Amino acid sequence: MEESLNRHSKISAADLERLSKEAKGEATPSSARIVWNEFKADKPAMVALVIIVAFILFVMIAALFIDTPKMMETDIMNYNAAPGTNGFILGADTGGRPIFQQLIVGARNSIGIAMGLTVISSTFGICWGLISGYFNGLIDWGMQRVYDFMMMLPMTMMIIVLVTIIKNYNAITLTLIFSVFYWEGTSRLIRSRTLSESEKDYVAAAKTSGTGNFKIIFSEIMPNISSLLIVDTTLSFAENIGVETGLSYLGFGLPMHTPSLGTLIANANDPNNITQYWWTWLPAALLIIILCLSISYVGQVVRRSADASQRQGAAD
C-alpha cells in the first residue's frame, strides 16, 4: 500500500508538517463549541446558569462552616423565634433551630443527592438505552421486559419500603435506592433515538471498518445524540431535586437530624407551623421552586442551542 500510495500521490513525508499546520488553520470548531456559542448568546440563560452555579458553590462552601450537630440541638428558649430576632436571620423552628443555617445545609444535602442521583441514574439509563437500542433482537427484548416490569412498580411506595428495611441508611444508600427507580425515562428516550441512529450508514461503515460494537455505541452513536443527552440530564437534575425532597417531606428521605429542603418543608405538616410560623417551611418551598425552574430553564435553552446548531448543519 505504501509504495503504491507514494507512487500515485505527490504528497510525501516532507510535506506532512506544513500541510497539517495549514489544515489546522482551516479547522472547523467542534459542534460542542457551536452549541456553547449559541448558548452564550442567550443572555438570560447565561444569567440563570451563573446564578445556579454560584448558588450551588455558595451552599457547598457555606455548609462547611456550619456545625450541623450543634445547629440541630434543641434550644427551647428560641422556640419558633421570628425572623430577625435574636440573630436568627430567617427565624427558628419549633426546636429553636436556626432556619437560615438549616436552609444552607439542607440545600447542600438535597442538591448533592439530586446530583448523585442524576449522575448514577442518567449514566445507567443512557447505557441501558444505547445497548438496548443498538442490539435489537433477543437482548433488546429481554431488556424491554425488565423495563416494563420496572415501569409497573409503584416507585414511591417501593422506595419507602426499601428505606424502612435498611436500618442505617445515609445519603449515599438513599441515592442508590433512588437510582434503582429513576433510570427508565432516560433509557426509553435514548433507546428510541439509538434505534433510528443505528440504521444510518455510518454505523454500517464503522462495522466494515472493523470497529467493535461497544466502540461503535460509545464513540460513534453517543456523540451523535449528545445534545439529547445533555438536555435530558439537565432536565432530570431539575426533576430529581423533587424526588429526595418529596420523600424527605413524607418522612422517608434523609433521617430526621439531617436537614434537607424536604424535612424543612415537612414543618408544614404541623397546622400551627403552616398558619403562624410560615418561616419554618416557606423559604425551603420557594427555594425548591426557584431551583427547579432555573435549572430546567437552562436545560430548555441548551435544547434550543442544540437545535440552532442543527440548523447550521453542525450538530445532529
Next chain:
Amino acid sequence: MWKTILRRILIMIPEVIILSLLVFLLAKAMPGDPFTGSINPKADPAQLHHLMKMNGLYDPWYQQYWNWVVHLFHGDLGNSYQYQEPVTRLIGSRAVNTLWLAVFTTILTYCFALPMGMYAAKHEGKLPDSIIRIYTYVTYCIPFFVILIIGVWIFGYVLGWFPTTGSISATAGPGFSSAASRLYHILLPGILGALFGTVNVVQYLRSEVIDAKRSDYVRTARSKGVPSKDIYRHHIFRNSLLPIAAFAGYSITGLLNGSLFTETVFSYPGMGLLFINSISYRDYTVITALVLIYGILNLLGTLLSDIILSIVDPRIRIE
C-alpha cells in the same frame, strides 16, 4: 388486534407474579413485628409468641407466601393488624376515596387542557402559543408536593375557602348533602392537580392538531370554503379526541403515584395515606396488598392507554 391485546395480558401474568413475590419478600424483610407495639406493653412474651404462631409468622417464607397467594385467590387479603379488620374491607373504603379524587382530577385536567391545546395549536408560533408552552412547562417543572402545600396554605388556611383535612365533613347529612361535602373536600386537590398536570395532554393535542392542520383533508376542506370554525370543530378536534382520551389511562396511573403526597398534605383518607400509616405500624398485610394493587393498577392504566392509542393511532403500535 385482539391477539396482541391478549398477548399483552399474558405477558402481564409473570410480571404480576414476580411483583407479588418481590412485595411479599420485601414486607417480610421489614424490621419489627406488628404485635409488640400494639398490644399491652406488659403482655406476657409467651402470649406474643402465641400470637405470632397463630398468624403463621414462624413458618418458612415460601409456606407463608403460598398461604398468602391461596388466600388472595379467595379474595382474602388477610386482616389488618393495626385496624383489626379485613384488609379487603379496609382498602375498599379507602380505594373509593382515592379513585374518586383521581377521576375528578382527570376530568378537570381535560377541562383545562383541551381548550389550551386547541388554542395553542390555532395560534401556533404566536404569543398565545408561547404563553401556553411556558405555562405547561413551568407547572411541569415544579415538584407537585410543594404546590400542594403552598396551595393548602393559601386557599385552605389563609383564605379559608376550602377544607384542609378529611374527605367529608362530620356534620354532613345523608344524600345530597354528603355528596356535596365530598365534592367540596376534593375540590382544592383536584383543581391543583388539574392546573399543574396539563403538560402531556396540551402538548399531544397541540402537535396532533398542528399535524391535522397541515394535512391534505383539512386543506381540501379549506379550499372548498368550509369556515375555519367548522374545520376545527368537525374535522380536526374530532379526529384528535380519541388519542387524547387515551391519555386518561396514563393520567390516572400518574395520579395514583402522586396520591401518597396529595393525601398526606390534605389528610385525605385514601389508599396513599393508608399506606403511609401502615408503614409506621409495620402492618404487612396492608402494605403488601397496597403495593400489589398499585402495581396492577399501573399495568391496567398503561394497558388501557396503549390499546386505545394503538387502535386510533397507527404510529403507535403494541410491540
Next chain:
Amino acid sequence: MSLVEIKNLKVHYPIRSGFFNRITDSVNAVDGISFNIEAGETYGLVGESGSGKSTTGKSVVGLEKVTSGSIMYKGKDITKKANRKSLDYNHDVQMIFQDSLSSLNPRKRIEDIIAEPLRNFEHLDKDSEKLRVLQLLDIVGLDADALYKYPHQFSGGQRQRIGVARAVATNPKLIIADEPVSALDLSVQAQVLNFMKKIQREFNISYLFISHDLGVVRHMCNNIAIMNNGRLVEIGTRDDIYNHPMHIYTKRLLAAIPETNVSQRAEHRAQRLAVEEVYREQQDKYYDKDGLAYPLVQITPTHSVALPEALAEQLKHEGEVQA
C-alpha cells in the same frame, strides 16, 4: 480461482405473526444466487429497487446475517463471523455507500473518518497515519484543509470521494459500491465514476458495482448480473447483456435507459412500448408459476439466463438467425 465466490446465497427475513409470535412466513430478499467476482474486475449487479441487490452487497461485506449458502474468500466461508475475524476480512473487503451524508459520521472530522479502518487494521504510528490520510485525500482530489473539517461542509460529490478514500485506505482487494453515484447530480456522477476507475487501475481493486442504472453500469463493468425479486435472471459479459439480452426482464431494463438523442424520441418510445407489450404477454413464459425466475441455464461460456431449457434453446436459435 476467483477472488470471491458466492454460492447459492439466501437471505430470508422472517415474518412473525400469530399468537406466540412464531415465524410464519419469510421475505426472500435474496433467494439462492451464485456468481464469482474476479480479481481486478468490476462486476455489475443490476436490478430495480427491492430486487435484493443491496442485501447481496451487504452480505458480501459481512453486514447482513446470511440464511444459507456460502461466500468463499481465500478458501474460507466468510458468512461465518469467526472466519471474517481470522481473515481480517474487512481489511480486504470494503464498502462505499449510496448516501454519502449518512455514511459519514457527522460528529467526526474527516481525518478520523478516513483513519478509522487504518486504526483498526494497520495500527500505524501517528505521523505515518496522518501522512497516509493526506495522501488518500490527495488521491481522491481533495485538499489537505479537509483534514479537520466535518462532513456537512462538503458537497455530495466531495463527500462521496471521502467515502471512497475511506474504502481504499487499507488497500482492499474488493470494494462493494452500493449505488455510489445515484444520489449525485449527473455532472458529478461521471466525475466520481471516472476517478473510481482511476483508483481501480492504480491499486488493482475489484468492484462489486450495485446499480439500477444500466447506463452507468455499461460505463463501469465487464461482467454483469441482472437481479429480479431475489434471483438472478441473466449473467453475462457487457456484450452479452447489452447486445444479446435474452430474458424479458433484461430487455425491459435496457429499454428503460433514457435516450439522449431527441430526434429519435418517438422511435425510442415505440420500442419501449413494444417491449412492455411483449413483457405483459409472455410474462408467464419467463417466470415459473409463483412468479419467480427459473434456474440459470448456460447459453454460451459467458452467458447464462434464467429460462426453461426449451425456451432458452429456441431464443438462442432466434438470436443466431437474427445475427
